[in-house]
Amino acid sequence: MRITMIGSGYVGLVSGACFADFGHQVVCVDKDARKIEKLKRGEMPIYEPGLAELVANNVRQGRLIFTTDLKGPVTDADAVFIAVGTPSRRGDGHADLTYVYEAAREVAEALDGFTVVVTKSTVPVGTGDEVERVMRKTRADGDFAVVSNPEFLREGAAIRDFKHPDRIVIGTTDERAKTVMQDVYRPLYLNRAPIMVTERRTAELIKYAANAFLATKITFINEIADLAEKVGANVQDVARGIGLDNRIGGKFLHAGPGYGGSCFPKDTVALIKTGQDHEAPLRIVETVAAVNDQRKRAMARKVLAAAGGNLRDKTVAVLGLTFKPNTDDMRDAPSIPLITALQDMGARVQVYDPEGMEQAREVLTNVDYADDAYTCAKGADVLVIVTEWEQFRALDFPTLKVAMANPVIVDLRNVYPAEEAARHGFAYTGVGRG
CATH class of the missing domain: 3.40.50.720 (NAD(P)-binding Rossmann-like Domain)
Structure with missing residues (x-):
């Protein structure tokens, strides 16, 4: 599978590296040019046990690359994961979804053929609906499905949690999207990880x-x-x-x-x-x-x-x-x-x-x-x-x-x-x- 991960922070970097270790072709995209250059040099922006070695191995094998360019990786992708930050909004405590919606617009502009767009960021109920609306407004003729796939990673044990999860939650009613997401997580079937598909x-x-x-x-x-x-x-x-x-x-x-x-x-x-x-x-x-x-x-x-x-x-x-x-x-x-x-x-x-x-x-x-x-x-x-x-x-x-x-x-x-x-x-x- 060809996967594009938008955001190379904690969730995006760990998820991207683990997907690459499954054998998928993964491109991690981030607007922070300094962060991308450091990642290319093998310098991790966060401390997570085993992450530096995991990234280095998959970069060496050619399954994981880092770039600031979004258009090309999105155009070629089977699945695009949005894993940008959702900090508390100043003043009222609501999740700030600015980066999520910005990524959704840019993804819509770059789509080519059916693509599954996955919200990996932690987002409030109804965000997927708004992501879909933003994308439809940007690209009315786009062929895509928006899926929710929340992460359940503990800092300090994130790689193990990703590879040996208690459960994988996939939120979609689109049959094509279900098939793509099952292919994405197929390497985990041997671990008997329960996949829960819901709305x-x-x-x-x-x-x-x-x-x-x-x-x-x-x-x-x-x-x-x-x-x-x-x-x-x-x-x-x-x-x-x-x-x-x-x-x-x-x-x-x-x-x-x-x-x-x-x-x-x-x-x-x-x-x-x-x-x-x-x-x-x-x-x-x-x-x-x-x-x-x-x-x-x-x-x-x-x-x-x-x-x-x-x-x-x-x-x-x-x-x-x-x-x-x-x-x-x-x-x-x-x-x-x-x-x-x-x-x-x-x-x-x-x-x-x-x-x-x-x-x-x-x-x-x-x-x-x-x-x-x-x-x-x-x-x-x-x-x-x-x-x-x-x-x-x-x-x-x-x-x-x-x-x-x-x-x-x-x-x-x-x-x-x-x-x-x-x-x-x-x-x-x-x-x-x-």
Whole structure:
């Protein structure tokens, strides 16, 4: 199959590279000439484990190319995927679909023969209808079908998620489009990946509903963690106890400082706005978003308490800046409001993250950036673990204790047992462990 991927950001680049690895001929198109030149040199614009090797191999095999030219690749394509950004619109929280509609117009102008146009970007219900309208207005004689094919990729595990998906959702009622999409995903048949074909609007809603539900699980266990602290229970045991129930499941039941990233924050808000627009308010999701926003900054009060109620002129070392491990994504990361709140309390902040330092410099000011975890801890009155990178799971406590001014750890991811920290002479505070 000949596939054109419009947008070489996180979703577009991972999807394009994986499709090429399936044996398809893939062209990734992006208007950012600097990004395309870097990709041609093998430089990745994002950090994702295994992605650089996957891209390099398929470029070498001639199945994956990068270009700023849209017309030629679209004209030759069997399927064109739109994987451009849909950030929250300033002012009202709706998804900004400017790039989606712009891509739709340009695709329509370049069509030659029947082509399946696929919205891979996360878009509100009804966007596919508008994409089709925009394309028909641009090219009344165009022979195409607009399909919704939402992505379900976890940052840090995106390649595995793409190649071994829980499900593939295809939103279309066009029989020709169904055939093309089944051919696109045919290499996955050996993995027995369930392909669900439904109406386009239903497919669009599946994506938002999935993200909102997962965000709800995270927020639920975070509130249970607060209660566990008050009543003297252990939230990790509570999470395991309820997660063993097959109706609930154990995933996304890890208490922490709140969810972040490129999907959950903006997608929950966009779904809330959609519900309000259609007079079907989503009160649970509204509460989830509000509680999560409050929680991120509230974590600073936990650090304050661990420091004896005063952080003025004290040094706080923060380990982990990205919203989760194995990514360099700083979008809506809990570390940002936490650090801002610590600074408001008068603390000096020094930080370290294995992959997110460059991105952090764009959003965090007046912090000291360290070269490793132990340099970060030097002279600190409190050490805060914010992101559970693997290298933070085996810290050498004696070395930390020597480096720090005061042996105090606030573990917002419950990486360590309290007993282990206490055995090495640390005052330890976790989440939801009363």
